[in-house]
Amino acid sequence: MTSTGTEQxxxxxxxxxxxxxxxxxxxxxxxxxxxxxxxxxxxxxxLGILASATMTFAELERAIVEVKGRTDEPFxxxxxxxxGDAADRCQLLIDHGxxxxxxxxxxxxxxxxxxxxxxxxVMPSIGAAKHAKKVAGWGADAVMVQGGEGGGxxxxxxxxxxxxxxLDGLLDAGHDIPVIAAGGFFDGRGLAAALSYGAAGIGMGxxxxxxxxxxxxxxxxxxxLSQGLTDTVVTAKVDGMPHRMLRTPLVESLExxxxxxxxxxxxxxxxxxxxxxxxxxxxxLKDGRAMRRAQGRTLGQMALAANTPTMLRAxxxxxxxxxxxxxxxxxxxxxxxxxxxxxxxxxxxxxxxAELRRAGSYVV
Numbered sequence: 001m002t003s004t005g006t007e008q009x010x011x012x013x014x015x016x017x018x019x020x021x022x023x024x025x026x027x028x029x030x031x032x033x034x035x036x037x038x039x040x041x042x043x044x045x046x047l048g049i050l051a052s053a054t055m056t057f058a059e060l061e062r063a064i065v066e067v068k069g070r071t072d073e074p075f076x077x078x079x080x081x082x083x084g085d086a087a088d089r090c091q092l093l094i095d096h097g098x099x100x101x102x103x104x105x106x107x108x109x110x111x112x113x114x115x116x117x118x119x120x121x122v123m124p125s126i127g128a129a130k131h132a133k134k135v136a137g138w139g140a141d142a143v144m145v146q147g148g149e150g151g152g153x154x155x156x157x158x159x160x161x162x163x164x165x166x167l168d169g170l171l172d173a174g175h176d177i178p179v180i181a182a183g184g185f186f187d188g189r190g191l192a193a194a195l196s197y198g199a200a201g202i203g204m205g206x207x208x209x210x211x212x213x214x215x216x217x218x219x220x221x222x223x224x225l226s227q228g229l230t231d232t233v234v235t236a237k238v239d240g241m242p243h244r245m246l247r248t249p250l251v252e253s254l255e256x257x258x259x260x261x262x263x264x265x266x267x268x269x270x271x272x273x274x275x276x277x278x279x280x281x282x283x284x285l286k287d288g289r290a291m292r293r294a295q296g297r298t299l300g301q302m303a304l305a306a307n308t309p310t311m312l313r314a315x316x317x318x319x320x321x322x323x324x325x326x327x328x329x330x331x332x333x334x335x336x337x338x339x340x341x342x343x344x345x346x347x348x349x350x351x352x353x354a355e356l357r358r359a360g361s362y363v364v
Contacts, residue, residue, distance in 0.1 A: 006045060006346040009353040010191075014178040014200035017141060018100060018121055019074050021045035022349050023201030024191070025144070025180055026208040026341070028078025028102060029152070029327065030054040030309065031316040032216060033208075035063050039070035040213030040341035045349075049076040049102055054309050057085060057092070064096045076100030076123070081107040087114075094118045102144065104153070106131065109138040116141070123180070127155045127162070129169030136175035143170075143179055144203050150183030151205050151244050151329035154234065159183040167198045186331040188351025195356065206329040213341045217319035220326065221338060229333030238325055239308040246326040 008021040015023050026033065026041040028051035041048030050067065052060045060077070067075055079089050081103045090111055093101055101107075101115050103124040112122050116139060123142040126132045132143045145166045147159025155162075163181050170177065181194040182203030194202045209216055210224055224246070233247045237254040245251055315324025339347070 009349050012200040018047055020047050022345055024345055025203040027203045027205040029205050031313050034215055035066040036215055037213050038075050039067050042071040042073035042075045044342040044345040046345050049078050051078050053080050061092055074099035076102050078102045081105045106135050112139045129165045132166045133169050133173045136177055142177050144182055147183035149330045151327045153241055154244050163197050188348045189355055191348055191352035192355035206331050210335050211341050211344055212338050216316050220319050224332055227332045232328050232330055246328050248321055
């Protein structure tokens with residue numbers, strides 16, 4: 001299949017690096033960024049990224065093959081750098097010729113080197129200038145920086161402050177690599193603003209979740225569309241780390257429930273995750289230890305961590321908001337439609353080009 005996206009209107013170092021027409025990235029959202037959404041984004045001219053953290057190794061390979069059957073365009077896979085089989089998953093990307101490997105945590109230098117040897121673009125997500133400088137020094141080809149407005153795991157610094165500190169930090173350290181800005185983006189004005197800051201593109205999660213190409217149940221999409229700008233909350237009660245999600249009755253109850261009362265449900269969800277992932281107890285404990293080393297989580301936070309895939313699946317796949325949580329960026333409060341990926345990408349790049357021309361007219 002060939003791209004159905006619009007003609008290229010904005011060329012950046014990122015579009016040149018990855019080989020896509022438009023500087024727009026659909027981020028890797030667990031249970032959301034599957035083959036249909038990823039290929040829809042790719043065929044629209046953006047970079048779609050498969051979310052593999054919630055997939056077994058076999059499921060990931062099947063998903064990659066399905067995406068390749070739906071599109072001839074470049075796409076990426078998001079990987080957990082601290083997963084026990086991270087090296088094997090990277091080899092899978094090499095074997096199938098995947099264009100981009102993105103990471104939620106910094107991959108080890110030797111893993112970056114191995115991917116780059118096979119012309120795979122390495123793009124870690126970072127939350128601070130020091131982390132950007134570290135991975136750039138290790139050979140990362142690009143970085144994605146997500147501000148506090150974003151969905152999922154996030155930090156407290158808004159994109160408008162985090163982005164320039166990362167850009168300045170990289171330049172000061174002599175690293176000239178593309179930076180993708182994420183957190184708070186949903187239209188062409190945002191893309192124009194990010195480019196004006198010095199970014200080479202934008203990443204969007206919630207905006208792509210709310211498209212017709214997303215496999216999230218329609219009833220759940222309608223719930224998202226009904227939310228306002230103050231209807232998300234950042235909580236650590238789900239998996240022990242700050243996580244932005246819709247302020248549903250379940251999330252409100254978790255916020256009010258003591259750790260002791262959460263113990264039973266946490267144990268049940270851990271068992272459910274073990275069954276669905278096909279992992280053995282030794283594998284689960286090994287991954288937990290790696291996550292603890294990489295993120296500095298406490299034992300209590302580690303006990304909560306296995307909750308996340310199960311609770312997100314209940315909400316985003318099964319549509320059961322009484323048992324599941326719904327990750328979301330703050331932009332949910334300004335989204336009111338469900339376009340296709342092609343329609344979304346086209347209107348963003350058209351609007352961004354118009355805004356950049358308009359802004360350029362002010363220069364004397």
